[in-house]
Amino acid sequence: MKRTIFNNQLLPWLLLAPQLAITFIFFLWPAGQAVKQSFLSQDAFGINTTFVGLRNFTALLDSAEYLNSLKVTAVFAVSVTLVSMGVALLLAVSVDRMLKSSRVYTTLLVWPYAVAPAVAGILWWFIFNPTVGIMPYMLDMIGYDWNHVSSKSDAMILVVIASAWKQISYNFLFFVAGLQAIPASLREAAAIDGAGPVRRFFDITFPLLSPTTFFLLVVNIVYAMFETFAVIDSTTEGGPAQATNIMVYKVYFDGFVGQNMGSSAAQSVVLMLIVIALTIIQFRWVEKKVEY
Amino acid sequence: MIENRPGLTFLAHLVLIAGVVIVALPVWVAFVASTHGATDFMSGTIPMWPGPNLIANYSHMLDTGLSTSGTPPVGRMMFNSLIMALSIAIGKIAISMLSAFAIVYFRFPFRGLAFWCIFITLMLPVEVRIVPSFQVVAGLGLLNSYAGLSLPLIASATATFLFRQVFLTIPDELTEAARIDGAGPMKFFRDILLPLSRTNMAALFVILFIYGWNQYLWPLLITTDAQYYTIVAGIKRMADVVDGLPQWHLVMATAILAMLPPVAVVIGMQRLFVKGLVETEK
Secondary structure: OOOOOEOOOOHHHHHHHHHHHHHHHHHHHHHHHHHHHOOEEEOOOOOOEEEOOOHHHHHHHHOHHHHHHHHHHHHHHHHHHHHHHHHHHHHHHHHHHOOOOHHHHHHHHHHHHHOOHHHHHHHHHHHOOOOOOHHHHHHHHOOOOOOOOOOHHHHHHHHHHHHHHHHHHHHHHHHHHHHHOOOHHHHHHHHHOOOOHHHHHHHHHHHHOHHHHHHHHHHHHHHHHHOOHHHHHHOOOOOOOOOOOOHHHHHHHHHHHOOOHHHHHHHHHHHHHHHHHHHHHHHHHHOOOOOO | OOOOOHHHHHHHHHHHHHHHHHHHHHHHHHHHHHOOOHHHHOOOOOOOOOOOOHHHHHHHHHHOOOHHHOOOOHHHHHHHHHHHHHHHHHHHHHHHHHHHHHHHHEOOOOHHHHHHHHHHHHHOOHHHOHHHHHHHHHHOOOOOOHHHHHHHHOOOHHHHHHHHHHHHOOOHHHHHHHHHOOOOHHHHHHHHHHHHOHHHHHHHHHHHHHHHHOOOHHHHHHOOOHHHOOHHHHHHHHHOOOOOOOOHHHHHHHHHHHHHHHHHHHHHOHHHHHHHHHHHOO
16 A cells, blocks of 8 residues: 555546456456346347346256266366376476576476467377377377377367476476475475485475465466367367367357357356356465465 | 485486477477478378478468468468567556556545456456457457457456556655656656566566467457468468368478467566566466
8 A cells, every 4th residue: 555645536547447448348348248148048030039047057057068068177177287287396396406407497398388279289189190190100009099080088188288288387487486485494404304305295395385286276277277278179179079178168169150149158157157266266265375 | 406316316307308308399290390391291101300391381381371271371470460469468568557557556436446347357268258259349340450359358457466566566755756856647657667667567578478479269259351360360270171181281380480489589588488477476
């Protein structure tokens, strides 16, 4: 809170005007429309609109496709989070041992952050392409017949790898910062007491890293749920047989391709509630509670 | 490092080298593919070393592009992406600084309400309000325009919070001195706040430029005129071929070109990039 301020009543509103105008026109109004439409139903020609209460929502819960999408999203988000955070933590702990070479390694590891999810999808799609890709060729040598066009699990593995690959650099940077914030004296004391590197990691480093870990958990789940649309669209397009149809992809598909506005709006509202919950978790607990 | 264990250090090097290789693998494969001719993919085994067509493929894509996919030359799409990324980055920084200035340095009715309205945008990513946002932009006649590509993405709670933090750390004495010297609020903003937050602006610019360049869903929806395609959204249209195989060498050349500017920004301005990344998540 500032003690010294300017006494002007009109100027602050002029300063806020551009931000508030864009917020209202492109954020609050569309969000309100989505909420409104989620309670309405249009006939096949889009002429008559009737109020249907919660029917769009109950229809979602009855829809096998939507329940499948919920399950797919959960599997996808958890896998992406675990893979990218696991790899990043391993790399961060390794870099933490380095004195001179850490800067070089960091530079070589952070740049994928800048690669667009759509491009990341295209790259891995090419590598795993059943006819020309290098991975199916190598997997074939050990007797595995890779085909993400027909195999549901192969498709899921493909989108998880493509999404996790891009996120490693982000997690890596935050884990490195978290590791550097742990006082060396604690680990030195443990070393003097005879604890080996593995014991030190699990008893001292990892618990002290938990604020970073929890923060990254939330960020990665948000990333996997909302920012991977491009990965899905540039690789599997939700298929085969809905195996990678995550919730944001389904909203887009039902709304734009299927033209089912009521259902798409109801799905939007469900997604908004999830984002709100995740944001509250991030602000309430992650920032404060996990401290030693 | 706590104690000297050569074995463990060696293992750490191995892990890091493996990590670097895994991280670089897809880009290497794409780069190699982009240097070969169309026929090199017919044999079934993909080449592992660069071929002779590097300059031919890239200049072909930049100047003419893949006309069969209905996309303009890649040079044109990169120009569109640049305009979009710059408008988003500069626009977000400008309007966020102004709103943070209003919120920190003024007391006015409904100040808290204004703050909350901005805060709420955090919870409404474009992916969850796609259909109604599209309808609003279509209603305003902004389809196929640079304004339509950038304006709806310009509101930013994160940037506003960031500048609010920065302004809160600026000592009150500076404001008092400025007021005694007769400076009005806008002069104070221009001559004191702007110079003091220069590094924060630069760090934020790096992050927002990458964010803007990498937009996918939004440009895909609102551009139907090929003259406004951005490169990240255009790649997908090239890779989607109805019959036959995609022209891998040309698609991969486009992928490399699409990632070049943001990756160059991250590597060239690594310090600012890390600062921006850490600050925007606070």
